[in-house]
Amino acid sequence: MLYRRFGRTELQMPVLSCGGMRYQHSWKDVPQWMIPQKNQKNLAATIHRAIELGISHIETARGYGTSEIQLGRVLPQLPREQIIVQTKVSPKPQPKEFLKIFEQSLSNLKLDYVDLLGLHGVNTPAILQYCLDGCLEVAQQLKTQGKVRHIGFSTHAPTQVILDAIETDQFDYVNLHWYYIFQDNWLAIEAARRHDMGVFIISPSDKGGHLYNPSPKLVELCQPLSPMVFNDLFCLRLPQVHTLSLGAARPSDFDEHLQAVSLLERADELLPPILERLEAAAIAALGPDWYHTWQEGLPAPENTPGQLNIPITLWLGNLLDAYDMSEYAQARYNLLGSGGHWFPGQKADRLSDLDLSDCLSRSPHAAKIPARLANIHQRISGTPVKRLSQQ
Template sequence: MKASLEQSSLPCRRFGRTGLSMPVLSLGGMRFQQSWTDLEAEVITSESQQLLKDILERAVACGFHHVETARHYGSSERQLGWALRDVLDPQRLLQSKVPPREDPKVFEAELALSFERLGCERLDLVAIHGLNLSEHLEQTLRPGGCMDVLRRWQGDGRIGHVGFSTHGPTDLIVQAIETDAFDYVNLHWYFIYQDNDPALDAAARHDLGVFIISPTDKGGHLHSPSSQLLELCAPLHPIVFNDLFCLQDPRVHTISVGAARPSDLDRHLEAVDLLQSAAELLPPVQQRLVDAAQLALGEAWWTSWQRGLPPWQESPGEINLPILLWLHNLVEAWGMEGYAKARYGLLGSGSHWFPGANAEALDADVSETALREVLVNSPWCDQIPGLLRRLRNRLGGHPQQRLTSV
C-alpha cells in the first residue's frame, strides 16, 4: 500500500452545522470514471484505474481532502474505492450520494452498495441525490422513509452528516432547507446562473454547509470557453473568474472540481492563489460582462426579460421559456453557443434533472397563439415567438441524453 504523499493545504471553511473543516475545492467524481455503466471489476482497464490514481495523488498533494461521488456515477464508486486504498489521506472527507426511492428498502440496498463499492465502513457525508421534485422530499422525510434509514445508519456510526443534492426549483430547495432535516446542500449557483440566491440565503440562516455543483461544466463549459468570454474575463481565465465569483461569497463553503486528468486541477488552484485579491479582480470583469450583455441585448431586455414568464409546467408543450430565454442571453451576450446547444438539446430528455421542453414544438404541436396566451404578462410577448424560432434554428438538431439514469 502506498504511503500518503507530502501534502500542501487549501484554505478551509467551516462546513455549516457539520462543523467539518472543508477545503474550498472538492474533488468531484463525475468525470474520472471509465464508464457511465456500473462495470464489473474485470472490465475496468488498468489504464483507466491508473489515471484515476494519478488524479487522486495530485489532488491529495494539493490539499483536496474532500472527495465526493455518487451511486449512479457509473463505475466511479468502484474505481474510487480501489484508489482510496492506494492513495492515503488522513484528513480525507468522503461523500457519496444515493437517490431517494419510493421503497426505503430499495434506497437502503443502494446505500449498502455504495459502501460496498467504496470499500468503506463509514462515510463522512451522505446526500440524498437529486432532490428535484416535491415527491422526492416526501419520500425522504415521511415516517419510515429514506431519512429514517439514514438516521439508523448514523446511529450505528456508519454515516457522519446527511445532506441533499438538487437540480430542483429554488422554492423546493428553500423548503427542503427549512425542514432542518439536512446538514448541507449541493446546488447550482454561478455567475451565469444566480437564481438560487434565495437558497443560499436560507442555507446561511439554517447554518447548512454549501457545496457548489460543477462550476466549470454546468457553469458554462468553461473548460472550452468562447473567444468572447475569454476576452471579457481577461486577465483571468473564465474558470478562475467563476471560481473566484463563487468563493468570494461567504455563503459558499466549497466548489466541486470534476477532473478527468491531473492537469484539470490547475486553473482552480490558480483561483485559490488569487482568492485574497478577489475584491479587486472581480468587479472590472463583472462590469465588462454586464456591459457586453446590455450592448448585445439592450438594457430594457436585460433588466426585464424574466418578467411575466410562466413556469414550464404552465406553458403549452411544456416549453421551458425561462431556460430558453436564458440560453438566448448567453449566446447573444457572451458567445456561449456550445454550452447553449448542449443545454437546449437536453431539454425534453433530461427528466426531472433538467425539465421542460425546448422550442422544437413551436409551430408544430404548439401554435404561436397558444404561446402568446401564456405570455400575456410579459412585456416581450410580441418578440418572444420570433426569438424562439431564431434560437431553434441556431441551437436545434443536437439532442442530448443525460448521463445518469436516475
Template sequence: MRYRRFGKTNLPLSVFSIGTMRCLASEENARQTVQQAVSLGINHLETARGYGKSEQYLGAALKAGLPLSREQLYITTKIPPTPDADTMRQYIDESLLRLQLDYVDCLAIHGINTWEHLDWVQSGCMQAVVEAVNSDRVRHVGFSTHAPLEVILAAINTDLFEFVNLHYYYFFQHNAPAVELAHQKDMGVFIISPADKGGQLYTPPETLKHLCQPFSPLELNYKFLLSDQRITTLSIGAANPEELREPLTVAEGDEFLTQAEVEVFGRLETHLVETLSTDLCSQCYACLPCPENINIPEVLRLRNLAVAYDMTEYGKYRYRMFENAGHWFWGSKGDRCTDCGDCLPHCPQNLAIPALLRDSHQRLNGQAGRRLWE
C-alpha cells in the same frame, strides 16, 4: 489550499472538492486523479451510486493509500431518493461495500428534483438514512438538486439536511435565494460543476475571453463564487490529473474580489445589456408556468449567453438536454411553442417570447444529449 467550515457539519473542507464522475476511463486513471488532488490539498472526495464504477474506483484508490489518512479525508457519496426505506438501506449497504468503508462522512440524497422526490424523502427513505446516522455509518446528511427554485427552498426548509449541493454561478444566479436560505440555516453549500455547467468555461469562446481580460472566464467564475463566504466548496470534475491545474491556481487567492475583477464583471454586464437591448430576458421567471412545459427562462438564458458572449456551443450543449434528461433538466424545447400567448401579459419587459423561443431553437437545437453518467 484554503479550507472552510461546511456549515453545521463543522467539517473543514477544502474550497475545491474532487468530483469523480468524469475520471472513469480506468481504475488507474481514477487513482492518479484522486491522488493528485489530495496531494494538492483537496480533502473532500465526492462520488455517487449512479456514477458508473466511480464508487468502486474511489474505494480502490482509498485502499491503495493516499497522502492523507482516512481521518483527514472527507468522503461524500450520493444516493437517489427512494419511495421506501428498505431500498435505501440496500443502497447504503451497497455503496459502503463498493467504497470499502465502514462509514461515509456525508451522504447526499442525489437529485431531489421534484415535489415527488421530496415527498419520498419525508415519508419513505429518510428512516433508513436516520438509522445509518444512528449506527455511525453516515456522519452527515444533505441533498443535491437540479430542481426548480421553489422545490429547493422547500427541501431546505424541512430542516432534515446539513448541506446542499446546487447549481449557482456567475452566468446562473437564479438560485441565489437558496444559497441565502441555506446560509441562514447554517447549512454547508457545495457548488456543482462550476466549470462545465457554469458555461463550459474550460473552452470559452473568443468573445468571452476578450471581455474577461486580463483574467480567464473560468478564473473569474471561481473568484465570483469563492468571494462569497456563504459558499464552502466548489466541485472540480477532473477527468485526469492535468485538469486539476487551472482550478487550483485560485485556491490560495484573496477571498475578496479585486477592483480589477469588479470592473470586468461590470464590463460583462454592460455588454450583455447593450448587445441584447430590448431582447434581453432578465430571468424574472414570471412567464411560468407554460402550457407546453417549455422552460422559457432557461431557453432565453441560453439565448442571452449565445448572443452576448458567443457562448453558442455551451448553449447547444445545454439546450439539447431538454426532453432528454428527464427531471435532471426539465422542460420542452422552444419549438413546442403554440403562440398561445399565456406568457406575454406576465413579462415585465414585454418581450416577444414566442418569437424569441423560435429564434433560440434555430440557434441552439442539435443532436439530443444525455447526462454524462447515463
C-alpha cells in the same frame, strides 16, 4: 489549500472538491475486471494529486457508474481521518430500496462509513416527499449506526423546491448550482446560511459555461483572468459558499483552479472591472429593458403548452447573444426533452402548434417572446443530447 467550516457539520472543507463523475471508466456498472488498468491508474493518480494539493474532499454517487467501485481501490489506502468522502443515493418511494442502494455504495467504496451522504437529485416536490416519507429516517438510522456522519441533499430543482427542502431543517448541507451565468439560487444559499448548512457548488466549470473551452469573446471579457478562474473567484469571494466541485478527469485538471485559490485575497480588486465588462457586453447585445426584466412573469414548463421550457431557452439565447457561448448553448438546449427531472421541459420545436398567450400574460415581453423562441431554436437546435449518466 484554503479551508472553510462546512456549516454545522463542523468539517474543515477545502474550497475545491474532487468531484467523481468524469474520471470513471463507465457510466454503467461493469465488473471490476472489465475496467482498463490505464483508466484505473489515471483515477488513482487524480485522487493522489488531489490529496497532495490538500483537496481532501472526494465526492461521488451511486449514479456515477464505476466511480465508486474504482474509488474503492484507492480510498482505503489513504489515512481515513484525513479525507472527507461523500456519496449520493437517489431517494426512492420505498425506503428499503434506498437503504439497499446505500449499502451497495458503502461496499463499493470499501469503507466503514462515509462522512457525507447526499440524497441525490431532490429535484421535484414528489422526490422531496420521498425523503420526508422514509428515506431521511433511514439516513438518520445509518448515522446512528456510524455508517454516515452527516446528511445533505443535492439538487437541480427550481429555487422554491430547494427552499422547501432547506426549511425542513433536516439536512446538514446542500449541493446546488450557482455561478456567474446562473445566480437564481442565491435565495437558497442565504437560507442555507440561516440554517447553518454547508454549501457545495455543483459543476461550476462545466454547467457553469463549459469554461474549459470558453468562447473567444468570454476570454476577452474576463481578462486578465481566464473565464474559469474568474468564475471560481466569483463564487468563492463569498463566505456563504464553502466549496466548488471540480469534475477532474485527470491530475492536471486542478491546475487552473489553483490559480483562483492563490488570487482569492485579491478578489475585490480583480472582479469589479470584469463584472462591469460582462454586464456592459450583455446590455449592449440584449438591450437594457430585456437584460433587466426578461425573467419576469415566465411560466414553468409544467404550466406551459407542450411543456416548453421558456426560461431555459431564453436564458441560453441571452448567453449566445451576449457572450457567443454557442457550444454551451447548443449542448444544454439539446438536452431538453431527454433530461427528465434533472433538466425538465421541451425545446421550442412545435411553436406553430402552441398558443402561448395565456401562459405569457404576466410577462412584459409577451408579444416578442414567441419570435425570440423561434429564432433561438433555429440557431442552436441540433441532435438531441443525453445526460452523461444516460450515455
